[in-house]
Structure formats: structure tokens, C-alpha cells
Amino acid sequence: MEKNLEKAFHWYQKAAENGNVDALSTLANCYENGRGTEKNLEKPFYWHQKAAENGIEDAMFELAIHYKIGKGTKKDSEKAFQWYQKAAENGNDNAMFNLANCYKNGNGAEKNLEKAFYWYQKAAENDYIIAMNNLSICYYNGEGTEKNLEKAFYYC
Template identity: 40%
Template structure:
């Protein structure tokens, strides 16, 4: 009887482990990729950081979108491209990323990143920041 209970417990544990592996949230996998990008960036391997963040950014990860914007803005791991940088800043800001909202508010206020000065858009992003408690 004890052996039968032990076998049942082992099978149940195995089933639970399989489910845990199969249904591991994509979020945790995304977090690992995001962290891999951070480590690569900190090590100066900007191209690897871009490779890590690109899929996350395409899936809507606001932090990865912001980091890609910075990479395009500064030409780190990719050719400098202000238009792509602004596109990623906008996506990140639209997804609620505060740093991107700050960048866009300043960019529209000052005419940075190839954007025309636009007090209305600057005010919009300032309002978004205020709505987020900043």
C-alpha cells in the first residue's frame, strides 16, 4: 500500500512539474530576455542587447521599447536612426512607460529628436505623467 501511494505521489509530482514547465508564463521568459539585454548592454555588447529587446519590444514590452529607442537614438548596436527612436519612444510612452513620456514631453517642448516644437503634444505627455503620479 505504501509503495502504491509513493508511486501515485511521484506521478502527481511529475504531472505538476510538466504543467509548470509547459505553462510557465511568457512574462518570466520575457523578464529573462529583458535581463539578458541589460547584462549585454552593461557589458558594452549593444548589438546583443538589441537582439534581446527587439522581440519583447515588438510584443509591447514598454521598457524594452524605451531601451530600443535609446539604442537607435544613440546608435548603440544599431545605426543611429532618429525616426525609429521616436517611434519606439512613442510606443513605450503609449504603453505607460514614464521615462518615455518624459522624453516625449521634453522633445515636443524643445523640438528634439527631429520633432517640431509642439506645445499641445508636450502638454499631453505632461498630463500623462501627472496621471501616472509624476
């Protein structure tokens, strides 16, 4: 089995190095999890960045996480925010939720409860359960929207 993982890694690496966009994130995940190669914390950042720059929404989200926690790069909440925003605008539910949290708490951007509410709502529309809970809290407390107990109970 291990030899198959090493072969798969070899071909993902070749494909990524030759510009295959689909292989970029997979290669990053191989390095991150030590699948077919030695585990490496810096190389996943490089390959997620390549994939994100090529429009891969999941890689945009992963890159934001790298910046948020300083994994394979220097911790940078503003860059994390920027990549969450790009991923959210491309339809990534996890990024929508995290972007809402950034706006709610002022992480990487100025605190803005209306924008936090907007992004919680977008994620909730995609059945993102934790976003629904946070949307319920927004309605209950009137954070970023008018207080509405009926909608608060609907989303909780």
C-alpha cells in the same frame, strides 16, 4: 558568485531563445552590463528589440534610447521617437517624459507644444517629478496651454 551569474545567463539565454518573453529584456541587460557574460553593445539592442516587439514596455523605452544615442545601432531620432511613443502609450513614465521632450524640441517629430504639454501632464499625473517641473514651466510661460500662474506654482 561569478559561476552563479554565468549559470543564470545560460538559462536566460535558453529561455529567450525558446521564446520566453520575460527573459528577453533580462538577457539584454546581461549583455549590456556584462553580467554572466562578456559585455557587448550590439546584442542588447537585438534582445531589447525582440522584447519590444513582444509588447514589453520597458524594452520599448530601452530601444528608443538605443536609437537616440546610436547604441548598438545607427542613431535615428525618428525611430527613437516612435519607440518612445509606443512605450508612453503603454504607460512608461520615462517614455512619456522623453516623448514630451521630443515634441517640445522637434526631435524625431514636428515640434508641437500642445502634445509636449499633454505628455508632460501624463507623466506628472504619475508623480514623475521632472515632468511636474516642466509642466510648471509650460503653465508659467503658456507653452502648449494657457498661461496659469496658479497651476505653475502648484507643479513647481
